[in-house]
Amino acid sequence: MTEKQQNIFNAALELFSSEGVDATSTSKIAKRAGVSEGLIFRHFKNKEGLLQAILEEGLNKGEAYFREIASEENPKKRILSALQLPFSISPNEYPFWRLFYTLKWQRCNIETEGVMDFRTSLSDAFTQLKYTNPEAEARLVEAIIDGVATEILIKNLDPQPLLQCLLDKYKLK
Amino acid sequence: MTEKQQNIFNAALELFSSEGVDATSTSKIAKRAGVSEGLIFRHFKNKEGLLQAILEEGLNKGEAYFREIASEENPKKRILSALQLPFSISPNEYPFWRLFYTLKWQRCNIETEGVMDFRTSLSDAFTQLKYTNPEAEARLVEAIIDGVATEILIKNLDPQPLLQCLLDKYKLK
DNA sequence: TTATTGAGTGAGTAATCACTTACAAATGTA
DNA sequence: TACATTTGTAAGTGATTACTCACTCAATAA
Numbered sequence: 001m002t003e004k005q006q007n008i009f010n011a012a013l014e015l016f017s018s019e020g021v022d023a024t025s026t027s028k029i030a031k032r033a034g035v036s037e038g039l040i041f042r043h044f045k046n047k048e049g050l051l052q053a054i055l056e057e058g059l060n061k062g063e064a065y066f067r068e069i070a071s072e073e074n075p076k077k078r079i080l081s082a083l084q085l086p087f088s089i090s091p092n093e094y095p096f097w098r099l100f101y102t103l104k105w106q107r108c109n110i111e112t113e114g115v116m117d118f119r120t121s122l123s124d125a126f127t128q129l130k131y132t133n134p135e136a137e138a139r140l141v142e143a144i145i146d147g148v149a150t151e152i153l154i155k156n157l158d159p160q161p162l163l164q165c166l167l168d169k170y171k172l173k
Numbered sequence: 174m175t176e177k178q179q180n181i182f183n184a185a186l187e188l189f190s191s192e193g194v195d196a197t198s199t200s201k202i203a204k205r206a207g208v209s210e211g212l213i214f215r216h217f218k219n220k221e222g223l224l225q226a227i228l229e230e231g232l233n234k235g236e237a238y239f240r241e242i243a244s245e246e247n248p249k250k251r252i253l254s255a256l257q258l259p260f261s262i263s264p265n266e267y268p269f270w271r272l273f274y275t276l277k278w279q280r281c282n283i284e285t286e287g288v289m290d291f292r293t294s295l296s297d298a299f300t301q302l303k304y305t306n307p308e309a310e311a312r313l314v315e316a317i318i319d320g321v322a323t324e325i326l327i328k329n330l331d332p333q334p335l336l337q338c339l340l341d342k343y344k345l346k
Numbered sequence: 347t348t349a350t351t352g353a354g355t356g357a358g359t360a361a362t363c364a365c366t367t368a369c370a371a372a373t374g375t376a
Numbered sequence: 377t378a379c380a381t382t383t384g385t386a387a388g389t390g391a392t393t394a395c396t397c398a399c400t401c402a403a404t405a406a
Binding site: 347348349350351352353354355356357358359360361362363364365366367368369370371372373374375376 | 396
């Protein structure tokens with residue numbers, strides 16, 4: 001990636017996540033990146049290609065987190081790590097995750113392989129711990145992760161107290 | 174509301190929620206509603222006014238649910254009703270709530286008076302039940318409601334098992 | 347030196363955007 | 377009946393959209 005290509009990438013990520021993809025014109029991106037509009041199309045083919053490049057980079061990082069948790073042997077620790085996930089998002093990753101959660105609602109919902117493995121590994125953990133409905137428990141944890149992540153990404157309050165409450169409910173203190 | 178005005182309202186709600194506000198042009202709305210484009214501006218002033226009309230109607234209904242729960246006297250029952258909330262969304266309200274959750278991420282996050290009362294009433298309930306951090310518990314319940322609602326609105330799986338798991342965690346069986 | 351190539355530009359393109367305007371049809375109301 | 381108001385339409389408006397094209401420039405290689 002050349003410097004200007006990176007500028008385009010960064011400008012697009014910021015604008016896509018704060019204003020939305022459809023409300024962000026290529027001319028706006030070019031201006032913010034300090035670049036001619038044509039360069040966007042040389043490097044990324046079209047607006048959709050630029051979005052895909054951003055998504056690919058972010059999802060690769062995300063997948064790594066999921067795989068790490070899924071590979072944890074101890075079932076209690078695995079569930080603990082899963083619940084901690086939204087609390088460990090670094091602020092410099094906020095723009096990507098805001099974009100990600102927005103896109104969930106339009107365009108296709110991105111169900112990556114890693115997320116599916118993650119879900120079954122959670123389900124297995126609940127099975128080992130003799131929960132009566134492990135699949136539902138896994139879905140619930142996923143929903144809680146999404147809900148807490150949303151709270152963290154949208155409001156800017158200290159999220160830490162929420163984690164304490166959560167660990168109570170799963171007896172993971 | 175005349176019949177054609179209602180057609181515009183319905184067409185816009187469907188398109189806004191499925192494609193997104195910015196990706197929905199007024200000409201598309203007019204076509205879907207079987208109406209000339211100009212009529213949209215006669216009845217709703219502009220595209221933003223149309224969105225606001227949709228939001229106002231939906232939020233009024235939503236506020237009513239929140240107030241009903243907040244007025245429940247028994248603290249355990251109040252928390253129970255809150256957790257049941259996302260499971261009681263009627264499918265014909267799905268388009269509005271999909272639109273609502275999408276808009277959370279762009280445009281200003283709509284913090285209505287009713288939601289704030291709802292939050293403090295939850296906090297009060299947790300106080301009465303001697304939870305150590307009632308405010309955080311209330312925020313967590315809100316986050317869980319959002320997460321579960323998202324799961325219900327996006328995927329189309331039977332949500333009922335999730336409710337059972339949830340009630341376990343709050344000892345509300 | 348000369349040829350080739352990839353980065354970068356800026357002025358275009360047709361299509362679409364939200365919105366307006368002039369006017370016709372329908373509806374009430376005296 | 378006559379007239380005023382509301383409901384509705386069709387054909388526009390200028391601005392903006394994503395994208396293209398012809399071009400320059402700098403670096404590298406033969």
